[in-house]
Amino acid sequence: MITSDPPRPDRVTGRRHIAARVDDVVNALRNRLFRRRGWRPRIVPYTGYGSTHEVRLLARVLLAPPVTDRDPRMDAAADPDPDSTAARQRATRGWRRFLTTPIPAARVEVDVDGSTYHLVTDRRGYLDARIAVTLPAGWHDLPIRVDRGRPSRLRVRVVGDEPTLGIVSDIDDTVMITHLPRPLLAAWNTFVLRESARVAVRGMAELYRQILAAHPQAPVIYLSTGAWNVAPTLTRFLARHGFPEGPLLLTDWGPTNTGWVRSGRQHKHDTLRRLGRELPQVRWLLVGDDGQHDPQIYDDYAAEHPQQVLGIAIRRLTATQQALTTTATHRAPAPHVPTVRGKDGFALVAALRAAGLPPR
Template sequence: MTPTPRHAQPVPAGPSDGDGLRAGRVAPRFDGATAGRLHVAARLEDRVDAAVARVLRRRGWTVRIVSYAGYGSQGWVRVLARTLLASPAVAGQDLPGAGGAAQTGEERPAASVRGWRSFLTSPVAGAELEVRVGGATHVVTTDRGGYVDTVVPSDLPPGWHEVTLTSADGAQSVAPVLVVGAGPTVGVVSDIDDTVMVTRLPRPLVAAWNTLVRHENAREAVPGMSRLYRELRLGDADRPLVYLSTGAWNAAPAIGRFLRRHDYPAGPLLLTDWGPTNTGLFRSGQQHKVSQLRRLFAELPQVRWLLVGDDGQHDPEIYAGAVAHHPERVEAVLIRQLTAAEHVLSHGLPTATPQQEDAEEDAERPGIAVLQGADGEELLARAREHALVPGG
């Protein structure tokens, strides 16, 4: 079994969603086009990666597996990982924090680093991995970026479990997976940038500074958001919480450490690849969020989702599209309102754009509240007013 190609992850069989979560003028359409010849930028990237890999292998570098937290339900789990070349000193080791936001045991101390170091990687394309899920073993193959993103059969009961990945070189890594029960429940989908972590995106220079230069311990948490998420899951620690972002998979270990450091609940990360796509020079961050939301809605039909984001980018428009096309899958929309300074850094204006304000109004429908607040404390107060907090 092989994973689906980068940027073209089809949703397993489920209710048809037509055109998906298109949100007016800003939410892109998911075309899934990967057939045919690769884009020239992707071919160039592959040649560079292959040349670098040959040099590193001559120096004794071997495969290292970086695993990411996954999720599943009755009969299946989604496994996420990446294979990279590593020096003999670290090859075969499971990276501290590599499981994204979901590792719950003791973690080996990891020196925090500046972000640019996490982007100096050499992927291993076409590597075969054994994936052990419960008592069964499956063989998967990494794609051109070294990624595994595949659904495999599973007999695991609801709750957190561990999936073991092993390379042909003997390298191993453990990926945590959350299996969601079959009964109706409420989950949370959360943006990361400027929703749980103050990053002041997407101004290019500010984004580059925060992502590549700043020490990871200098990143700030949005006040009250971790408490909000804990309260939304009171009485049921296995309620799914998924962190959905346009950020790069390279930053997943650092993001996982940040979430644990600031006491955010465990949950899978759904990130993207910043390299050239199969069909173009740049990936669409909006399209990534749209397609992953569609996939969650189709794969976990028993879950109604609380969609949490901020009004600095396109979350209001994307979530309005989700409400318009799939109101039965949305419990409520929670929008963190950026400060005037954060808005200026984000899109040049001291307030949310008219399109964002219109989208928030569009998302509000009978039975689906749209809540706004400057931080997690304000959103928590409004969530309690709307009876979204269990027992609140």
């Protein structure tokens, strides 16, 4: 059985916003032009998650130039070996990720435990589907195909039915520093060409690894307002700096049915609520920074669902980083859940232990 997603803000009835209509017209013209030039569908798989009875599959289908096995532009996601380091390094980086065109209503097939599911992408080429399954806890690689395109695999993290701890982590200024003002941060994260140009926050990878050492079944979710286009680059950055593997839940920067852009803040609010519905057995440690809206978003969710929040850990930005942050927030800790603060991962480890929270 295939289950529909909860309604998104851009899924509305009635007349669509001019932004969406213009975007659809331009995309249709690009599809016709590039197909005449021999461009083919390419699957960009994203890491999904779910329970033993239902999983969320995430991917995108794009038109891209035809490639060969020796072409350095070959998308790592299309490599038949998803664990191949060489394949990851071949993945297209930075601005090249935007030289593709989404394929709306693309029909894809996904194989799960002997059954084949027939799914369709949305107007921006995204596949975001929940399907009923019977899968054991752990990691699974699910074959996915599209007509005339290179097959790939969807990586899915299945969380067991027993109560467990989980981590929801922000990315920018929480695990990664770019030393740029917020107005430039999004553009930098989108168009930077090398992972080495980004700096990991001290001790954050060690914090997450320590928690997983004590709670090996804990899922790790990376929640960010960054664009889906840079998911492969962010995945390589996290792996390179020793962060645990986990789904990235990002957003689409394209026009919506209600406006030109989506609200990043609403994206985080909605995603936390969705995780609470889909994985009710998990109590989350919410990790973010005080440079923008994380404290308020986490406090609001903890107030709504205190039984699903184990604690809140906020990385305290330096004075320089605060000066570059245009929307810094200064809030008192939420009274309903333990909240700790620290300048980096090492300080947060000590603060969490002092509060009686993992790692311990």
